[in-house]
Amino acid sequence: MITLGIETSCDESGVAVYSTKQGLLSHQLFSQIKLHAEYGGVVPELASRDHIRRVLPLIKQTLKEADLTLADIDGIAYTAGPGLIGALMTGASIARSLAWGLNIPAVGVHHMEGHLLAPLLEPNPPQFPFVALLVSGGHTMLVDVPRLGEYHLLGESVDDAAGEAFDKTAKLLGLDYPGGPLLAKLALQGRSGLYRFPRPMTDRPGCDFSFSGLKTSTLTAWQNSTQTEQDKADIARAFEEAVVDTLTIKCRRAIEQTGRKQLVVAGGVGANQRLRAQLATLPAQVFFPRLEFCTDNGAMIALAGALRLAAGAMEPPIIQVRPRWPLMELSAA
Amino acid sequence: MILALDTSSEACSAAVWTPNGCFSRFELTPKAHTQLILPMIEQVLLEANVTLQQIEAIAFGCGPGAFTGVRIATGVAQGLALAADKRLIPVSTLAAMAQQAYQTQQAEQVLVALDARMGEVYWGSYGLIDGRMQPLMAECVIAPNDAPLPPAVASSWVGVGNGWRQYEALLMPRFVNYLTDIQTDCLPNATYVAQLAVYAYQQGELIDPALVEPVYLRNKVALTTLERTALKP
Ligand SMILES: Nc1ncnc2c1ncn2[C@@H]1O[C@H](COP(=O)(O)OP(=O)(O)OP(=O)(O)O)[C@@H](O)[C@H]1O
Ligand SMILES: [Mg+2]
Numbered sequence: 185m186i187t188l189g190i191e192t193s194c195d196e197s198g199v200a201v202y203s204t205k206q207g208l209l210s211h212q213l214f215s216q217i218k219l220h221a222e223y224g225g226v227v228p229e230l231a232s233r234d235h236i237r238r239v240l241p242l243i244k245q246t247l248k249e250a251d252l253t254l255a256d257i258d259g260i261a262y263t264a265g266p267g268l269i270g271a272l273m274t275g276a277s278i279a280r281s282l283a284w285g286l287n288i289p290a291v292g293v294h295h296m297e298g299h300l301l302a303p304l305l306e307p308n309p310p311q312f313p314f315v316a317l318l319v320s321g322g323h324t325m326l327v328d329v330p331r332l333g334e335y336h337l338l339g340e341s342v343d344d345a346a347g348e349a350f351d352k353t354a355k356l357l358g359l360d361y362p363g364g365p366l367l368a369k370l371a372l373q374g375r376s377g378l379y380r381f382p383r384p385m386t387d388r389p390g391c392d393f394s395f396s397g398l399k400t401s402t403l404t405a406w407q408n409s410t411q412t413e414q415d416k417a418d419i420a421r422a423f424e425e426a427v428v429d430t431l432t433i434k435c436r437r438a439i440e441q442t443g444r445k446q447l448v449v450a451g452g453v454g455a456n457q458r459l460r461a462q463l464a465t466l467p468a469q470v471f472f473p474r475l476e477f478c479t480d481n482g483a484m485i486a487l488a489g490a491l492r493l494a495a496g497a498m499e500p501p502i503i504q505v506r507p508r509w510p511l512m513e514l515s516a517a
Numbered sequence: 518m519i520l521a522l523d524t525s526s527e528a529c530s531a532a533v534w535t536p537n538g539c540f541s542r543f544e545l546t547p548k549a550h551t552q553l554i555l556p557m558i559e560q561v562l563l564e565a566n567v568t569l570q571q572i573e574a575i576a577f578g579c580g581p582g583a584f585t586g587v588r589i590a591t592g593v594a595q596g597l598a599l600a601a602d603k604r605l606i607p608v609s610t611l612a613a614m615a616q617q618a619y620q621t622q623q624a625e626q627v628l629v630a631l632d633a634r635m636g637e638v639y640w641g642s643y644g645l646i647d648g649r650m651q652p653l654m655a656e657c658v659i660a661p662n663d664a665p666l667p668p669a670v671a672s673s674w675v676g677v678g679n680g681w682r683q684y685e686a687l688l689m690p691r692f693v694n695y696l697t698d699i700q701t702d703c704l705p706n707a708t709y710v711a712q713l714a715v716y717a718y719q720q721g722e723l724i725d726p727a728l729v730e731p732v733y734l735r736n737k738v739a740l741t742t743l744e745r746t747a748l749k750p
Contacts, residue, residue, distance in 0.1 A: 224741075
């Protein structure tokens with residue numbers, strides 16, 4: 185089964201072709217980061233306007249790269265939610281109509297299921313069951329995954345997502361948009377132990393997170409410092425350590441609580457090197473997607489859609505998106 | 518044979534134009550376009566007894582109108598065109614409304630005003646040229662007070678569109694002497710998108726689906742960080 189996947193939930197247009205026999209055949213991504221930079225954040229209407237420009241050329245490139253034509257495609261997967269409604273709608277309109285016109289099945293994929301399954305794109309994929317840590321710009325959650333499509337929430341952020349905390353803290357420190365990766369880069373120059381921020385909610389049982397307080401701690405530390413570049417780097421380092429420690433502590437709990445032997449990490453913050461290194465010390469086999477598949481991409485949507493289509497997913501010729509869509513509402517494939 | 522669709526307003530419509538007639542569906546369906554558009558297209562193709570493959574070009578109401586609606590039409594048209602290897606004919610929603618006024622009321626000079634929210638209208642003026650309604654000026658988004666008056670010589674115009682209702686108090690004092698009739702209930706309709714597309718098709722005005730763009734007219738939709746700081750006292 186060869187599936188074309190289309191991702192347009194936020195500010196990246198991603199397209200990929202995935203074969204259940206041969207794995208990922210090709211993928212293309214267009215990031216709108218430059219477009220939104222001067223606005224200091226994603227402008228939903230501009231994101232939608234750009235998706236409609238990018239998706240068709242990306243589909244053509246992706247097919248060409250895999251040396252395929254549309255006639256080779258058996259099904260189409262698109263991100264149906266969660267995400268920005270207009271952005272989702274753009275991808276869904278194109279994808280659903282394309283499938284209808286080709287007379288092949290289509291499936292609306294849950295964006296976070298896509299993230300969560302992204303490590304399955306790698307050569308040594310995890311096997312079900314596993315525990316998953318989803319750490320992205322909009323989500324921070326620990327999920328027990330007994331099998332494809334069955335998700336039990338172990339814990340989640342009660343306020344900011346980890347990626348959001350990175351981005352907001354970066355902004356407070358005056359870094360450019362989008363700040364998360366820049367903050368992580370700056371932290372590499374920081375010295376350990378000069379500042380120390382709390383590891384929120386680790387003194388309480390359970391796997392929930394809270395990251396909104398950290399940005400205040402960081403800002404206060406910055407304001408009270410001499411505000412040199414080295415101070416900034418030291419503070420960035422302490423912030424990153426606090427987030428990474430907290431995530432690691434909760435992951436350890438989740439592993440102990442469920443008895444799972446494998447931990448899957450997905451989402452943009454999964455690109456963080458300190459996090460990758462520290463999670464590797466846990467008593468479980470840890471799986472990450474390659475760096476480019478940590479953030480939004482079409483490959484994860486093609487993969488998740490292919491698995492669902494192979495399991496018999498069907499939908500009527502209706503264009504439907506769900507901007508808010510809890511992962512736990514999914515049912516097993 | 519042409520397939521046409523429009524989802525740019527609270528109405529959703531699809532039509533197939535064939536030499537034997539136009540088969541169409543039109544429904545007032547605020548917020549249900551995405552549920553209805555593909556089934557509607559299926560129905561009109563069935564009624565016309567035509568397959569998507571047999572269609573020669575796909576036309577769509579490319580705006581102006583509700584941003585999301587205009588994008589749905591564009592996206593659906595792109596998806597269908599890519600699937601069936603067809604080219605697209607973008608048709609102005611305002612022109613389609615003018616064409617409707619011509620075909621249903623014999624109006625030969627039309628001023629279209631579609632409510633654009635934020636105190637503005639999408640505005641266009643159309644006249645009968647070579648048997649179909651064609652723009653007499655570039656369409657624009659404009660405050661009703663700034664809507665340009667037609668040349669005084671020919672003062673028998675028909676006002677079309679909900680902008681004439683929404684901004685009646687602002688528009689009427691300036692335009693009353695030019696108008697012979699007002700049709701405020703008219704919404705873009707795929708039947709007339711198809712009618713205009715037939716002409717465009719004959720002129721060879723077909724576009725690669727990857728290259729079409731919706732027409733928003735309103736292009737400033739957010740303030741940059743610099744603009745926001747400049748506004749702060
Ligand atoms: N090296 C890094 N270290 C820390 N954070 C990072 C790094 N690289 C990316 N991020 C963060 O990852 C986030 C983007 O990830 P992703 O694209 O998965 O999120 P999203 O798609 O915006 O959110 P969601 O998937 O929850 O809707 C941003 O918040 C960004 O700051
Ligand atoms: Mg994401």
